[in-house]
Amino acid sequence: MLEQIPSPCYVLEEQKLLSNLQTLDYVQVQSGAKILVALKGFAFWRSFELLKPYLYGSTASGLYEAKLGYETLGGRESGKEVCVFSPAYKEEEMRELVKIATHIIFNSFSQWQRFKGIIEKANETLIKEGKTPIEVGLRLNPLYSEVSPMIYNPCSPKSRLGIIPSEFEKGVREYGLEGISGLHFHTHCEQDSDVLERTLGHIKAHFESYLSKMKWINLGGGHHITREGYNLPLLISLLKDFRANYRVEVFLEPGEAVGWQCGFLIAEVVDVVQNEGSVAILDVSASAHMPDCLEMPYRPKVTKLSNGVLEEDCGENIAPYTYRLGGNTCLSGDIIGDYSFHTPLKVGDKILFDDMIHYTIVKNTTFNGVPLPSLGVIKQNGDFELLKTFDYSHYKERNG
Incomplete structure (x- = not known):
């Protein structure tokens, strides 16, 4: 053959993809967390019928990925999430995103303030139609990541990704957090759960007083969950404790772990x-x-x-x-x-x-x-x- x-x-091997999905679903069932496929890493959409029974939806880096996730995995109408984060949005993109996104995450307070009105107007319509409104979040930078090389490290010096603690406090004082229901952290790349354990210590050190005020926390991608030898028990324990301590919904959004070795x-x-x-x-x-x-x-x-x-x-x-x-x-x-x-x-x-299959076709x-x-x-x-x-x-x- x-x-x-x-x-x-x-060439995608379906049986290997299914094995990955079953591992991810095991984590969901045991921890209560929700896993989304990150299209930036795995966008082989012709295989997405296999993903639907296992994953809660997709996470996108912009309009085109959001549309692909919505069209191939589904959106709020089918009970699936379309979570979007971009370092910066344009107005024409935002007007399209509010039609399909379930979660929109901003990289700065200024972007949130710029597009707040568009989202509020879209939510008024959604609520009138009896649909779930768009959730809004902010991406934060806990000033700690063990990712190497530096080109992949989202917390490198002068990083453009995520709001650093001092700027977050300034933004809270100036704008407050009304309308913000979640916080997003993405600090991993091909890493085990012991790295998450250490990273959570830095997240708590800078932002703990805000965690329990949120409805959801997105712990990003880069969790190498399907790799042989990955410490699944530790991951599950960390997620369960985090959910219980702060009474929040927890999302993970791996792309590589979905398409790993398949x-x-x-x-x-x-x-x-x-x-x-x-x-x-x-x-x-x-x-x-x-x-x-x-x-x-x-x-x-x-x-x-x-x-x-x-x-x-x-x-x-x-x-x-x-x-x-x-x-x-x-x-x-x-x-x-x-x-x-x-x-x-x-x-x-x-x-x-x-x-x-991951980080090849998409790049x-x-x-x-x-x-x-x-x-x-x-x-x-x-x-x-x-x-x-x-x-x-x-x-x-x-x-x-």
Whole structure:
């Protein structure tokens, strides 16, 4: 079957996605928290029918993600949440968001004051129609995060994300908190629950007097809940205690934990060249198709498919045949990494990059006119289905 999948192609494995969802639902049932899928990390919407029975809705970073979540997972009419946070909104975006959002979170008091009237007017209409009004929240910065590298740290010095404690106190004195029903904290990235435990200490140190005044607290994403070895009992205990102590509803909004280890990117070896070692040039790009390999940096696990035989990589310079896997763009640093195998790579061999469903499709580009990978799924019964392909028209439409 793998040899029949076109290259390049992102492939979702439904059974692995279901396993993640069942783990997330276990956390919900045991802790009482509500989990939303963060579309910034996982937006493979053709799989969202699988998400509906398990998750409470979606969380968006702006208008387009909010519309996608509303259209594919549902909104207040179907009992689902559409939670939106953006560092800054435009008026035309806000007028569209109030039609679909259940929660709107602001990054500053000034943005809240600017759009307060639009939300209040929308809520008047919703209440007249017997519908649940929009909840409003503020994102706060507790000045503590263990995220590394710094490019991913939302609490880095001079961060633009979240209201720092001193500015929050000034805002409360000037505007009060009438109309604010929730607070939002996002300080994690691929981290375990012990980090949440330490972070909660900083949240309480700066904002504890306000927590019990809220209806809900959103503890953001970056909780690596579905990773093997994650401390689920500690997470559940922390969430239960937090809900009980402050009598609030608690949201989590992971994206990566939803799509974690539930699919791969399949590529093809196009050429092998020599320059102080063997360099395999592929029909995929780190820069265009898996940018976390350069940003994080991140070294994905690789499996080689040659003549119907699968072989996992042995690491760097361990097995007899070592190759630098590179992309097909002009960027000299378009390098995925060095990998070694017990058998040689040849043109036409397939390369499977593991764990490539989250933070790939949502971030890919057509840099250099490189084609976007197709989208496919391995169904629960083991069959492969090709969902979408991309051609020249997609590149042209994105450039004018």
